[in-house]
Structure formats: C-alpha cells, structure tokens
Amino acid sequence: MTASHSETLTLDKPRSPRRPAARRSNFELYSWLFMRLSGLALVVLVLGHLFIMTILDDGVQRINFAFVAGRWASPFWQFWDLSMLWLAQLHGGNGLRTIIDDYARKDTTRFWLKILLYVSMAIILVLGTMVIFTFDPNIPVT
Amino acid sequence: MTAVMDNTAPTSAEIPAPDGSVTVTVKILRFNPEVDSEPHWESYDVPALPTDRVLNLLINIKGYVDGTLSFRRSCAHGICGSDAMQINGINRLACKVLVKDLLAKKGKPTTISVAPIKGLPVMKDLYVDMEPFFEAFRAVKPFLITYGNEPTNERIQSPADRERFDDTTKCILCACCTTSCPVFWSDGSYFGPAAIVNAHRFIFDSRDEGAEERLDILNDAEGVWRCRTTFNCTDACPRGIQVTKAIQEVKRALLFKRV
Numbered sequence: 001m002t003a004s005h006s007e008t009l010t011l012d013k014p015r016s017p018r019r020p021a022a023r024r025s026n027f028e029l030y031s032w033l034f035m036r037l038s039g040l041a042l043v044v045l046v047l048g049h050l051f052i053m054t055i056l057d058d059g060v061q062r063i064n065f066a067f068v069a070g071r072w073a074s075p076f077w078q079f080w081d082l083s084m085l086w087l088a089q090l091h092g093g094n095g096l097r098t099i100i101d102d103y104a105r106k107d108t109t110r111f112w113l114k115i116l117l118y119v120s121m122a123i124i125l126v127l128g129t130m131v132i133f134t135f136d137p138n139i140p141v142t
Numbered sequence: 143m144t145a146v147m148d149n150t151a152p153t154s155a156e157i158p159a160p161d162g163s164v165t166v167t168v169k170i171l172r173f174n175p176e177v178d179s180e181p182h183w184e185s186y187d188v189p190a191l192p193t194d195r196v197l198n199l200l201i202n203i204k205g206y207v208d209g210t211l212s213f214r215r216s217c218a219h220g221i222c223g224s225d226a227m228q229i230n231g232i233n234r235l236a237c238k239v240l241v242k243d244l245l246a247k248k249g250k251p252t253t254i255s256v257a258p259i260k261g262l263p264v265m266k267d268l269y270v271d272m273e274p275f276f277e278a279f280r281a282v283k284p285f286l287i288t289y290g291n292e293p294t295n296e297r298i299q300s301p302a303d304r305e306r307f308d309d310t311t312k313c314i315l316c317a318c319c320t321t322s323c324p325v326f327w328s329d330g331s332y333f334g335p336a337a338i339v340n341a342h343r344f345i346f347d348s349r350d351e352g353a354e355e356r357l358d359i360l361n362d363a364e365g366v367w368r369c370r371t372t373f374n375c376t377d378a379c380p381r382g383i384q385v386t387k388a389i390q391e392v393k394r395a396l397l398f399k400r401v
Contacts, residue, residue: 019277019278019281019331019364024358024361025361025362026361027363028361028362028363028365028367028368029361029367029396029397031367032367032393033397098368101329101363101368102325102328102329102368103328
C-alpha cells in the first residue's frame with residue numbers, strides 16, 4: 001500500500017490521458033474562415049435568389065421551363081446559381097461536419113455519419129453542376 | 143463533538159439561527175458512488191442571513207445536518223478557485239455568491255439549487271475529478287518559454303506590453319468557464335476556455351518566445367476553432383475575465399500569423 005502510494009506520487013501526470021501531438025494542419029483554420037466568407041456571400045446570393053424567384057414581377061407564378069431556360073442562357077445567372085450551389089453545399093456540409101464532431105459519441109458513428117454526409121454532398125454537387133452546365137433549352141421532339 | 147448515535151437524524155434545527163435570518167431551501171444534487179447509481183436531489187431547510195454566502199449554507203449543512211456532504215473549498219474568499227459549482231443553474235464560486243442575491247420576492251419561499259459543475263466526472267456530491275481539466279491546462283505549456291542566453295538582469299517589459307495580457311493573468315483555474323462550455327460538455331477533448339485563457343496569457347507576453355508552439359497546439363482540431371462563441375465562459379468567470387475575447391484574440395493571431 002505504502003509502496004504503491006509512493007510510486008504513484010512519482011508519476012508526473014497520474015491518470016492523465018495522452019493527448020496526440022498537434023498535427024500542424026491549417027484545415028480547421030481554413031474551414032472556420034470559409035464559413036465566415038461563404039456565409040457573407042450566401043446572404044447576398046440566397047436573398048437575391050429568393051427576391052427574384054418569389055417577389056419580383058409575378059413571383060413564383062411566372063416560373064416555368066421557359067423562365068429557367070431564359071435565365072440559364074446568361075452566363076451571369078449560371079455563375080450565380082453555380083456559386084450558390086457550391087457555397088451552400090460546402091457551408092452546410094462543413095456545419096454538419098462540426099455538429100457530427102461535437103455530438104457523435106463513438107468513432108465508428110462519427111466515421112459513418114461523415115461518410116454519409118460526404119457522399120450526399122458529392123452527389124448533389126455533381127448533379128447540380130452537371131445540370132447547370134449541360135442544360136439544353138431545346139426539348140427534343142419524341 | 144457528537145459521539146452519541148441515536149435513531150433521530152440530525153436536522154437543520156441544530157443550525158444556529160441568528161437574528162434576521164430567513165429559512166431557505168437548499169436543494170443539492172447528491173451522489174454517493176458507494177450507494178447510488180444516479181445522482182439525486184436532496185433538500186435542506188436552513189437558516190440564512192442575507193449576508194451569508196452559499197458556502198456558509200453548505201458548511202452549516204455539512205456541520206449540523208449531514209456530515210457526508212462532500213464539496214471542495216479552501217480559502218473561501220474567491221481566490222483559490224476550489225468551490226466552483228452550479229448555483230441556480232449558473233457556474234459560480236460558492237464563496238462569492240451572497241444569499242441576498244438569490245432571495246425570492248417578498249413572501250415567496252427561496253430555493254437555492256446547487257449541483258456539481260458539468261462535464262467533469264462526479265466523484266461525490268459536489269466534488270468532481272479535475273484531472274481532465276488540468277490535463278488540457280498542462281497541454282498548452284502554461285509556463286515561460288525562452289531561447290538563447292539568459293539576460294544578466296531581469297526581463298524588462300513595458301507597461302503597455304504588460305497590459306496586453308493583463309486580463310488573462312487573473313485566472314484562478316476554478317473551471318467555471320470550461321464546465322459552462324457546451325462544446326466541452328459534448329467533447330471532453332476540447333481544450334476548453336480555461337486552457338486557452340492560460341495559453342493567451344503567455345502567447346501575448348512580450349517576454350515569452352513559445353507563442354508559435356502554443357498557437358500550433360491551439361490550431362489543432364481540438365483547439366480554438368471548436369469555440370462557438372456562445373459567451374457562456376465569459377458569463378461564468380468569477381474573475382470577470384473576457385474569456386471569449388481572449389479566445390477570439392488567439393483565433394486572430396492564428397488567422398493573421400501575428401501576435
């Protein structure tokens with residue numbers, strides 16, 4: 001008892017879990033910065049989008065295939081929608097990543113939730129980008 | 143003192159009630175690891191003067207009603223930081239909270255709830271294992287780091303340079319801030335506000351040369367970028383340290399690579 005007691009006293013940090021050495025990566029810094037900058041950009045992009053789609057002219061009543069085709073004929077609106085898609089997807093995805101990091105209790109849960117998140121992000125990004133770039137206003141006659 | 147053991151449990155009636163005292167109910171989250179599987183609330187009606195501190199009530203309960211009540215306190219004057227606990231849901235030092243600030247409106251009964259600080263393992267009653275907290279504190283190297291030859295006289299610092307980190311020198315390591323942080327509650331490996339405050343104290347010290355290694359440590363996944371700026375830490379600090387501001391200053395130092 002006395003021997004073991006004096007042994008534990010000689011330990012520098014009794015019971016302290018080992019913290020892994022810093023990874024010297026700026027990833028968390030850049031993702032934090034990205035959230036701020038993309039958030040600012042999205043305020044303009046999303047509010048502008050909502051204004052055009054729901055308030056301007058007849059609002060949502062005038063939206064049809066021709067309206068979308070007319071907008072995407074212009075590279076400006078293509079770029080607007082593309083940046084909105086990418087920024088919103090990465091902003092939301094990064095937010096969910098931090099929420100998963102905060103609240104997932106087990107490493108395996110965290111891993112699979114993140115896989116699910118990244119796969120769904122990739123699908124939506126690829127699909128959305130493909131639609132914007134390959135959109136064909138001519139409906140093929142069948 | 144009371145070696146006589148009889149069947150009547152000691153009551154708060156034995157606590158001396160001085161003139162001007164009122165009866166308040168102290169509700170304590172009790173946990174005895176040898177008996178209980180879960181913490182449970184127990185209430186004690188005790189006499190209290192408006193000028194009493196919550197710590198006085200706890201000492202009276204321990205001394206007169208139930209000697210098994212466990213809590214930490216050392217100096218009892220807000221300097222040592224031993225008696226951090228959740229009082230009415232807010233992290234406070236029991237020795238700095240006056241009963242008069244907790245009294246209910248006239249005529250209504252007063253209940254003061256006291257629970258252990260959250261996020262650290264409860265050992266017994268209000269007494270928690272502080273080791274995870276101190277592990278994070280040690281990990282940020284809270285000591286002077288210098289390179290090269292020692293100066294022959296003292297390390298001179300201008301008042302302006304001293305002022306730069308004055309706020310964060312006030313920390314007493316009571317853990318009020320870290321255990322009020324929702325990120326720390328859900329992820330105990332987050333360094334937590336207190337460790338960042340103590341890193342700040344040296345990062346912005348003109349005499350210190352270890353800023354870069356500390357910033358590297360805090361740049362990691364469990365470092366400052368986990369802060370969600372909820373300001374719980376600033377509200378909780380019994381020393382009035384602008385904790386969230388200190389964390390933001392570390393973020394800024396990392397962002398602009400400039401201390």
